Amino acid sequence: MSTIAATASIHAMAVVEDGAVIGENVKIGPFCHVGPKVVLGDNVELLTHAVVSGQTTIGKGCRIFPMAVIGGDPQSVHHGGEETTLTVGDNCTFREGVTVNTGTADFGGRTIVGNNNLFLANSHVAHDCRVGNNVIMSNNVMLAGHVTIEDRVILGGGCAVHQFTRVGRQAFVGGLSAVSYDVIPYGMLNGNPGLLSGLNVVGMTRAGVDRATIHAVRRAYKAIFEGDGSIRDNAAAIRDEYADCEQVMQILDFIAAESDRALSSPTRGQKG
Structure with missing residues (x-):
């Protein structure tokens, strides 16, 4: 009844x-x-x-x-x-x-x-x-x-997210993008194949993240994706340095977590 x-x-x-x-x-x-x-x-x-x-x-x-x-x-x-x-x-x-x-x-x-x-x-x-x-x-x-979509994510029109993929907190995915790999928190991903193209600074600013914190996240991003080691090794190496920055730690924890998919990066999926 x-x-x-x-x-x-x-x-x-x-x-x-x-x-x-x-x-x-x-x-x-x-x-x-x-x-x-x-x-x-x-x-x-x-x-x-x-x-x-x-x-x-x-x-x-x-x-x-x-x-x-x-x-x-x-x-x-x-x-x-x-x-x-x-x-x-x-x-x-x-x-x-x-x-x-x-x-x-x-x-x-x-x-x-x-x-x-x-x-x-x-x-x-x-x-x-x-x-x-x-x-x-x-x-x-x-x-x-x-698929796992964390808080405050924005997914642009027509984008497609592969099964078992994670998209981290406050990431931004551009329209018509192919999301084949995990996207870090605060990351921006565009294209097909989807490539990580930096940080969602606009979203962070709108959420009230201060300028100093945004600069810290930028430095961490550069260390992770431009360092000499693998993405995971680079992330582990800076953990102590950024222990007091919540946003960076969210990124590092996301990278360290077990996942069925690899991590999106500025180069992963490119040919040649």
Whole structure:
């Protein structure tokens, strides 16, 4: 049996299946479809023709625009119809045609999206992804399965992120870029193949990072990617020097972490 708050507004031509949980002040427009295992938090709005399906929880204040399909089955040949989940945080916006899939059983069965994210038209979040907070995915961005997007990342229109890739905190990826390897926090990546082209100084400044810290991160970046050793050896060598700089330590920890993908650099993937 559905649990529908008294303050919810559901259009007569919407379908809310038995078992759904609908929070306070939810608005569901005409021709929407809400599945039987869906939970819609307070103040969620579904505009006409929006679909929320699967075992999906949508946090408070989210807006889902026409033709978006949130909680669809994973697009994976390994999916055998198992019951997997999608969890979305608060205040996310899913524009027209956005698709977000549930997880796959072989990898924990969970796709997780954080708070305050903006998904522009026709962007896609595949199975088992982890998307942080305050992320912007521009039009037609494609995340393959098992991708991790950390907080405050901006992904330019039409970029594609390879499966199992990580994109670090407050990185910026240019439009139409091919993200085949992990992108460090605060990094900027452009092109196909995607090459690291420096630091997202504009984003750091907007986030309130002071000039002295930005200069420290620049020095660390140069030491990591222009030093004589490997990227990982260079990063390890400067750890003590930058122990008091939070932003540099985030980069060093990201590099040191285990990953299925190599690290993006200013040269990786170039031919010749």
